[in-house]
Amino acid sequence: MIRILHLSDPHFGAADPAVAARFLTRAAELAPDLTVLSGDLTMRARRRELIEARSFVERLPRPRLVIPGNHDIPAMNQPFQRLFSPFQRYREIFGAELEPIHTAPGLHVVGMNSSKAFGPSLDWSLGHLSPENLRRAHQRLSGAPGSFRVLVLHHPLIAPEGHKRDVVRPLPSLLELIASHRVDLILCGHFHCSHLAAIGPQNSWHGVVSQAATVCSTRLQGEPQGFHMIRADHDFIEIERYVFDGENFATDTSFHFARGAEGWGGADATTRREEARIA
Structure with a gap:
């Protein structure tokens, strides 16, 4: 059994220190095999925010895998740094690798950096x-045959119902990558909304997507702070969603997925299999 703790979007600079402290206590109690933080450690990549985020990350259970998000790039009030060295500050604190990997017996995890300093859209927060x-x-997923395969990126693959923000692009290419390598689990954040589903094109491999809410930010989007605790083996994935109830983090719902010939699908009434909308 593989146990992965998935958190996202702490946003130091707009984080609630009491909630962050409660989370660290709960994380230590859960004692996962791997802790994954899927981006947006800070609000504006200010040095004091990055130092505060580093203090938080250093208290997360080891081993851990951390990737940057779009908020970990300096804002436009620092145009030179944003355009010419967008990840310099992040790298000074968290190391040079923006797309880390983690390999352990039976587990292969690959990070992807979906955050860019600028792009063709006026909304540069898009993934x-x-x-x-x-x-x-593709190259990194080609190794570790037979392992449980995990992709980590900041931007989401699924827009919850009624949500008007865009998912990561180009989604068709990412889904092709997931299907060709039979990726089991995709971890992401960004929307500050929890969402769990198996996703993929019709008649093709589906992977389970864990989109986590913010773990300790005050920038809420209709739901409290939370995180996911994932337990997986070759044929079964269970994801416990934890939410902050004002005093502590407690289990809200458990989601279950089973592996079949076309990948993963919902194993109970609370989960579902979504055909990707990639038009």
Whole structure:
């Protein structure tokens, strides 16, 4: 059994320190095999925010895998840094690798950096994977045959019902990558909304998507702070959703997925299999 603790979007600079402390206590109690933080450690990549985020990350259970999000790039009030060295500050604190990997017996995890300093849209917070991002992930997923395979990126693959913000682009290319390598689990954040489903094109491999809410930010989007605790083996995935109730983090709902010939699908009434809307 593999046990992964998935959190996202702490947003130091707009974090609630009491909620962050409660989470760290709960995380230590859960004692996962791997802790994954899927981006947006800060609000504006200010040095004091990054230092505060580092203090938080250093208290997370080991081993851990951390990737940046779009808020970990300096804002436009620092245009030179944003355009010419967008991840310099992040790298000074968290290391040079923006797309880390983690390999353990039976587990292979590959990070992808979907955050860009600028792009063709006026909304530069949108997630985009370059051909180089996709090529590198393809190469890295080609190893570790027989392992439970996990992709980590900041931007989401699924827009919850009624949500008007865009998902990561180009989604068809990412889904092709997931299907060709039979990726089991995709971890992401960004929307500050929890969402769990198996996703993929019709008649093709589906992977389970864990989109986590913010773990400790005050920037809520209709639901309290939370995180996911994932337990998985070759044929079954259970994801416990934890939410902050004002005093502590407690289990809200458990979601179950089973593996079949076309990948993963919902194993109970609370989960579902979504055909990707990629038009």
